[in-house]
Each structure stands twice: as C-alpha cells, then as structure tokens.
Amino acid sequence: MQSAIVLGGGMVGVSTALHLQRRGWSVTLVDRKEPGRETSYGNAGIIQSEAVRPYPMPRDPATLARIAMGRTNDVRYRLASLPRHAGPLLRYWWNSTPERHREATLAWARLIAYATAEHDTLIRDAHADNLIRRAGYRLLHRDPVALEQAIAVAEENQRDFGVQFRVLDGRELAKAEPLLRDDLPGAIHWLGPWTVSDPGGLVSAYAGLFERLGGTLLHGDAQTLAQTSSGWSVDTTGGRIDAANVVVTLGPWSPQLLRRFGYRIPLVRKRGYHMHYQGGRSLDLPLVDTANGYAMAPMAKGIRITTGAELTSPDAPATPIQLGYAEAAARELIEIGSRVEPEPWFGTRPCTTDMLPVLGPAPRHRGLWVNFGHGHQGFTLGPATARVLAETMNGEASAVDTSPYRLDRF
Numbered sequence: 148m149q150s151a152i153v154l155g156g157g158m159v160g161v162s163t164a165l166h167l168q169r170r171g172w173s174v175t176l177v178d179r180k181e182p183g184r185e186t187s188y189g190n191a192g193i194i195q196s197e198a199v200r201p202y203p204m205p206r207d208p209a210t211l212a213r214i215a216m217g218r219t220n221d222v223r224y225r226l227a228s229l230p231r232h233a234g235p236l237l238r239y240w241w242n243s244t245p246e247r248h249r250e251a252t253l254a255w256a257r258l259i260a261y262a263t264a265e266h267d268t269l270i271r272d273a274h275a276d277n278l279i280r281r282a283g284y285r286l287l288h289r290d291p292v293a294l295e296q297a298i299a300v301a302e303e304n305q306r307d308f309g310v311q312f313r314v315l316d317g318r319e320l321a322k323a324e325p326l327l328r329d330d331l332p333g334a335i336h337w338l339g340p341w342t343v344s345d346p347g348g349l350v351s352a353y354a355g356l357f358e359r360l361g362g363t364l365l366h367g368d369a370q371t372l373a374q375t376s377s378g379w380s381v382d383t384t385g386g387r388i389d390a391a392n393v394v395v396t397l398g399p400w401s402p403q404l405l406r407r408f409g410y411r412i413p414l415v416r417k418r419g420y421h422m423h424y425q426g427g428r429s430l431d432l433p434l435v436d437t438a439n440g441y442a443m444a445p446m447a448k449g450i451r452i453t454t455g456a457e458l459t460s461p462d463a464p465a466t467p468i469q470l471g472y473a474e475a476a477a478r479e480l481i482e483i484g485s486r487v488e489p490e491p492w493f494g495t496r497p498c499t500t501d502m503l504p505v506l507g508p509a510p511r512h513r514g515l516w517v518n519f520g521h522g523h524q525g526f527t528l529g530p531a532t533a534r535v536l537a538e539t540m541n542g543e544a545s546a547v548d549t550s551p552y553r554l555d556r557f
Contacts, residue, residue, distance in 0.1 A: 148173050150390040151516075151540070152381055154369040154404075156182035158529035159518055160396035161353045165269065166530075166537035167394075168362050175388055176357060177367040177381055183350025186398050186494040187526055189421050191442040191453045192343040193284055193433055195527045196263045199256040199308040201502035202523060203243035204236070220472045221440035224458035232458050235413040238500035251502045254551035256308055258504070258531050261547075263341060265530035275352035280342045284433040284444075285315070285324070286335040287480075293437065294332050301335050311338040326428040327480050334434075342433055345447045346526060369397055369404055378514050392514040392540065399461075399497040401505070401519040408512055412505060412557050414520065415498040417456035420470040420491045425449035427484030436480070441473030443483070450483050456496070467491045498522040506532050506552035507539060516540060517554055 149172045153164045156178030164176045176182070205211055213219045224232075242251065270276055288294035301312045313336045321329040323336070343349050358364055367383030378391035395401050402412040423446065433444035440455040454469040470491050477483050499505060499520040509515035518536045521528050532552075538545040 149392070149541075150174075150378075151392040151394060152177060152379060152388060152390045153394045153396060154178075154372065154381065155396035155398065155401075155519075156180065156350075156354065156364070157185055157187035157396065157398055158183070158350050158353075158526050159398070159521065159533065160394075161350055161357060162265075162269065162530040162533035163394055163396055163518055163536060164362055165353060165357050165360075166533045167540065168357060168360055170537055170541045172541075173390075174357075175363040175365060175390065176354070177365050177369065177383055177388075179366060179368060181351070182354035182364070183347040186496060187350045187529075188347035189419065189453070189492050189494040190346050190526045191433060191435075191444050191451070192346045192446060193442075193444070193527070194263055194266055194341040194343065195524060196259060196339040196341075197304070197310045197312070197337040198524060198527065199259050199304055199310060200248070200252045201255045202498075203248045203502065204239045206240065206243055219440060220469050220476075221455040222458070223456070223469050225460070225463065225466065228458060228460045228463065231460065232415065235415045235500050236458075238413055239415050239498070239502075242501045247501075254503055257547050258528055258535070259524075261531035261534065262527050263339070265534055266341070269353050269356065269530055270349075273352040273356040275349055278344050278349050278352070280344070280432075282342070282432060283336055283338045283340050284342055284435065285320075286337065286435045286437060287320075288332055288334060289436070289438045291332045294334075297335055297437070312336060313338060324431055324434070326430070326482075331480075336432075342444065344445070348447070369395075369400070372404060374512065374515075392516060394516045394518060394536070394540075396518045398519055398525065399495040401497065401517065405509070405517070408509065408515070410509060410554060412520070412554070413500045415500060416458075416461065417496040417498055417523075418459055418493055419454050419456065419496060420465070420467045420493045421451050421453040422467075422470055422474070422491045423448040423451050423487040424483040424485060425487050427482040430481070434480075436473075436476055439473060439476035440469065441476065443477050449487055452477055452483075461495070465491060465493055467493070496523055497525070501556070504528065504532055504552050505554055506536055507549050507554060510555045
C-alpha cells in the first residue's frame with residue numbers, strides 16, 4: 148500500500164488527504180492545529196465557480212497611484228514592510244501584462260471548472276449539505292459607470308467560459324435585498340457559486356470524513372520534516388511517523404519549509420482580516436462592495452466582513468485599518484449590529500507571482516510533492532487541485548495538463 152504524510156490541515160491539505168485515501172493510500176494528515184483553523188477559516192465562504200480569471204496586479208498608473216497614496220481599501224501596505232515584498236511584487240507586475248494574464252487565465256480556468264463538482268462529492272459524503280447554499284452571491288456597484296464596466300467583463304466571461312450571471316438594477320436589487328438602502332445603481336448576481344455558512348466548519352467536516360474512512364489525524368511540526376532512506380519522516384505529538392511520500396500543503400508557510408530542500412518559490416503574501424457582527428439586519432446572499440474593497444456574508448456567527456489585501460510582515464501586529472473602513476462602509480448599506488469578537492481575525496493568502504498554484508512533484512527529491520499557492524481561491528480550488536495531484540501521484544492520467552503548475556517553473 149502506498150503511504151503519504153500530508154502537511155497542512157486547511158482546505159487544500161484535507162482535500163488532498165481524502166483524494167489519496169480514496170485511491171487506496173495510507174494517509175496521515177499533520178497540522179499544528181485542528182483542521183480548518185488558519186486561512187481556510189477566515190474567508191468569505193464562497194466557492195467561486197465564476198472566478199475564471201486570476202487576480203492580476205493593476206498596471207495603470209492611476210490605480211497604482213491610488214494604492215501608493217492609500218486611497219483605496221482594496222490594498223494597503225506598511226511602508227517598513229515593502230522591501231520584503233519588492234521582489235515578488237515586481238514579478239507579479241511583470242506577469243500581469245495582458246498577454247501573460249491571458250496565458251495564466253487558460254491554466255486557471257481549467258482548475259476552476261472542477262471546483263463545484265469536486266466540492267459536491269465531498270459535501271455529500273461528509274453530510275455537510277446543511278452548511279451550503281447554491282444560490283450565488285452579488286457584486287454591488289455604487290457607481291453606474293463602474294457597473295456598466297463590470298457588466299462588460301461579465302459578458303466576456305460568459306462568452307469565453309460559460310459562467311452565468313444576472314444584472315440587477317437598483318429596483319431589482321432592493322427587492323432581492325430589501326434591508327439594503329434603496330438608492331443603489333445595481334449589482335451583478337453571479338448564479339453559479341455556492342456559499343458556506345461556516346468555512347472552517349466545512350473543512351472540519353471533510354476532516355471528519357477522512358477520519359471515518361480510516362485516515363489518521365495528528366498534531367505535529369512540519370519543520371521537523373526529514374528525508375530518510377525509505378522516504379520521509381515528521382515528528383508529531385504521537386511520536387515520529389514515516390511514509391514513502393510527503394505532500395506540502397502549508398499555504399503561505401510552504402516556501403519556508405521547501406527552502407530547506409533548495410527550492411525557492413516567490414510569494415506575494417496578502418494579509419486579510421475579518422470580524423463578525425450580530426444584533427442588526429441580515430443579508431439574503433453574500434455581497435461584495437467593490438467600491439470599498441470588502442465582502443460581507445451571512446454566516447452562522449452573524450454577518451462576517453472580510454477585507455482586501457494588506458502587505459505587511461508575517462509577524463507584524465494586527466493593523467485592521469481596512470476592516471474599520473469596511474465596517475463604516477457596510478453601515479452605510481445595512482444595520483450590521485455590534486462586533487462579536489474582541490479582536491479581528493487575520494490570516495495570509497499565498498499568492499504566487501504568476502497567479503497559478505504550485506502543484507506536483509519536487510524534481511530533485513523522490514516522494515516530495517506540493518499543493519499550495521492558490522492565492523485568494525484555496526477554499527474554492529482545494530478539492531480540484533487535490534484530485535489532480537492525487538491522480539498524478541497515483542500514476543493516473545489527469546484531465547488537466549499539470550505543466551503550468553510545476554514547481555520548477557520558478
């Protein structure tokens with residue numbers, strides 16, 4: 148029987164463990180915390196089947212100037228931290244030309260095409276359908292010109308990739324979300340995405356399925372990973388464990404571990420914040436306020452507001468300026484109530500400089516595999532990339548060409 152250790156208990160890691168397990172592998176999943184407590188916990192809870200294009204870095208001078216002067220809530224930065232981001236940001240900017248972004252989109256869209264189908268199988272088997280709603284989400288625009296531009300992009304995505312949407316004018320939006328203020332230009336309702344009332348809970352449900360099917364879940368330190376004569380070993384609270392294969396699914400912490408083995412993968416590490424609110428009104432579906440760079444979604448703990456990207460140091464204290472701005476903007480739309488937690492949650496999104504995940508074998512180390520770098524879409528893409536990787540590890544032909552995601556492209 149083939150054996151593997153999967154390092155990382157987020158959506159990507161748990162899904163990878165399940166897909167290997169289904170192919171008859173003996174799998175141990177190792178994390179320092181319980182499954183789904185890091186980045187997979189803190190997102191907006193949307194399985195984004197409409198997200199057929201990865202996020203490019205803005206290249207027009209006006210947008211870059213707004214970011215530099217702190218006039219946008221989508222991206223914020225700490226000046227003292229910029230030197231550590233400079234190299235990856237320059238590569239990200241270089242890969243965001245229209246030509247290179249089109250190439251990345253083709254590879255990205257091949258994975259997105261499997262997102263909901265792969266989640267659907269796990270949702271049913273994990274008996275987690277109570278967490279899921281299959282009704283899409285809404286992209287709010289406060290400016291009529293911006294709405295028209297967004298409609299043009301949506302039409303292009305529909306033509307090229309078949310994604311479905313509906314345009315809501317102000318009257319239709321007010322009818323769909325009657326608790327919102329009623330003087331807004333309109334929104335795009337993406338019809339295909341699914342929404343999750345407890346993202347961390349969904350990862351936990353998948354992990355529970357993994358254990359019920361005979362998988363082993365242990366607490367351990369990925370930094371103790373070592374190559375042995377027969378494969379790989381890791382120290383856990385239950386002692387040292389060994390396997391012929393190891394899969395690194397540590398999200399933003401993956402490059403740090405892989406650097407020990409001679410692999411250097413540049414990442415743009417984007418910190419994001421969230422907070423829950425109770426005691427106010429609720430929403431029918433998640434709403435993204437494009438003008439103010441945040442999303443708010445109805446969840447089990449109340450309305451969750453999630454922010455855009457902050458460029459800072461990994462160990463920097465929380466500076467939730469974006470969250471404060473987002474909260475004020477949200478209160479202009481709907482009464483959200485009071486904060487639930489005393490402090491905001493924050494986590495880091497692992498964004499590669501070419502906008503594509505890192506997926507497949509490590510070329511110089513037998514039995515070392517990787518699956519990380521999904522940017523803003525690890526929650527969406529985890530089961531899809533897990534299937535592709537498990538097929539590759541098991542010697543199966545994959546429906547997806549994996550060459551754009553290989554580790555040695557950097």
